Amino acid sequence: MTPAEIEKAVEAGMPQAIEDLTKLVSIPSIAFPGHPEAPVHEAAAAVADLLRSVGLPHVELIPVEGSFPAVYATAPAPPGAPTVLLYAHYDVQPSGDLALWRTPPFEPTLIGDAMYGRGAADDKGGLIAHIAALRVFQGSFPVGLKVIIEGQEEYAGERLEALVESDPELVRADAMVIGDVGNPKVGDPALTTMLRGMAAFTVEVRSLGDAVHSGSFGGAAPDALSALMRMLTAMHDDNGDVRVPGLGRGTFPGESSSEKEFRATAGVLDGVSLVGSGSIADRVWASYAITVTGLDVPSVSGAINAVQAVARARVTIRIPPSGDSATALKDVTAFLEEVAPWGVQVSFADVVTGSGFRAAEGGSARAAIEKAMEQAFGRPPREVGQGGSIPLVAKLATLHPQAEILLYGVEDEDASIHAPNERVVLDELRRIITAEALFLATYTHP
Secondary structure, X not given: OOHHHHHHHHHHHHHHHHHHHHHHHOOOOEOOOOOOOHHHHHXXXXXXXXXXXXXXXXXXXXXXXXXXXEEEEEEOOOOOOOEEEEEEEOOEOOOOXXXXXXXXXXXXXXXXXXXXXXXXXXXXXXXXXXXXXXXXXXXXXXXEEEEEEEOOHHHHOHHHXXXXXXXXXXXXXXXXXXXXXXXXXXXXXXXEEEEOEEEEEEEEEEOOOOOEEHHHHOOOOOOHHHHHHHHHHOOEOOOOOEOOOOOOOOOOOOOOOOHHHHHHHHOOOOOOOOOOOOOHHHHHHOOOEEEEEEEEOOOOOOOOOEEOOEEEEEEEEEEOOOOOHHHHHHHHHHHHHHHOOOOOEEEEEEEEEEOOEEOOOOOHHHHHHHHHHHHHHOOOOEEEEEOOOOHHHXXXXXXXXXXXXXXXXXEEOOOOOOOOOOEEEHXXXXXXXXXXXXXXXXXXXX
C-alpha cells in the first residue's frame, strides 16, 4: 500500500475505530482489589474478538499468575520481513469521586472532537490505535506481528513481567511498540525516550499499645501520626527538593516545557509555587521524586479526641533511568528510620519496584517511526521523557537488548489520565493510527 492509500484507509476506518473504542470504554475493567472481576474478564474477551476481527490468525488468552489474563496474538512474518511486538493494556484506573466527572466515566461521551470516559486515553485508546492500524492491511500484514495486551497494568504490572521473564520467546521481536504514552500537546508528535523507574512501599509507625484520650495523655504520650508527619516532611527541603542522601538531581538533554505551561497543565493554583530545582524536564523526567500517595489515619469526619497509636502512609519514589530502584528504596527507608522521632517503631510492607528506561539512539525502526509520524502529523517528532513508570519496558530491554523499543501513543498532557474527565482527542487518535500503519508498512530489518 502507498502512504496515500494508508491514510485513506485510516480515514475510512475511523467510524469503526470510534465504535470499537466506545464499546471498550463502556466496560468498567478496573483490575484493583475490591472491584468486580467479571468486567475485567469481559474486556479481555472483547479484546480477543477485536484481534481476531483484524485478521490475526492466532489469538489466545494467556493466564497470568495472581492476575488477569494477557491477550496474545501472532501473525507470521513474510519472507525477509522483521517482527514487531505491539503492547497496550485493557484495564483502567478506578473512576474516583464521581461528583468530579462531568459525564459518567463508563458511559463514553462525544463532546466536540473528543471522547470522554475512563480509559479512553489510558490505555484503551492506545489499544484501539493498534487495532485500527492493523485493520488497514486486511489480514495481509507487511511484517510479522506479536500483540500482547495486559490485564492489570494499573495495579500490578510486575505480574506480566514475571510471565515474559519465564518465556522470553513470547515477546521476542525486532521492534517493540509500547502504546501507553503520548504527546505533550495535541498535534505535537513525540517519541518517549526516557522513563523513570519506581518504587513504592507502605510505612507504618507505632507508638502506643492503643489510642488514648488526648485530654488525659496528650502532651506526654507520643503521637504516631505526628511522628509519621515529621518523618514524611523530612524527605524534602524547604524548596521541595528531595533531601534523602543518594538521591541526587538529574538533567534531561532535550527540550522542556515552560513553568507557565506546566502550571496550566497541572492546575497549580494562583500564588502557589512549584517545587524543586532545575528545568521542568529535569524535575519530572530526569530526577528522583517522592510522593505520599495515601494515609491511613482517622478521617476528619470520624475524628475523636485521641492520641494515635498507629499511622500508615503509602510512599512512591520515581527514579531516573540512571538510578536503581532497589538502591533508592533502601536509601529512602533507611532515611525514614533515621529521622523517626521518640524511638517509635517503624516497619515497611507492600514493596513494589520497577526499573527505568532510556532508548538507544539510531536504528531502522526509529528512523521508520520518525518518518511515519512526520507524515501523519505534518512535523517531525521530538524526544520527550515520561515521569511515570512502565516497568515492563525495562524488562523487555533486558530480555531482548537487540530490539528497538518505541514509545508513543494517543495520550496528551490534557487527557486527564488517572483523573476525572479523562478524554482522547479523536483527531489525535487518527494521527497515531496513521503513523503506526505507515510504520508497519515501511519498517525493514536493520
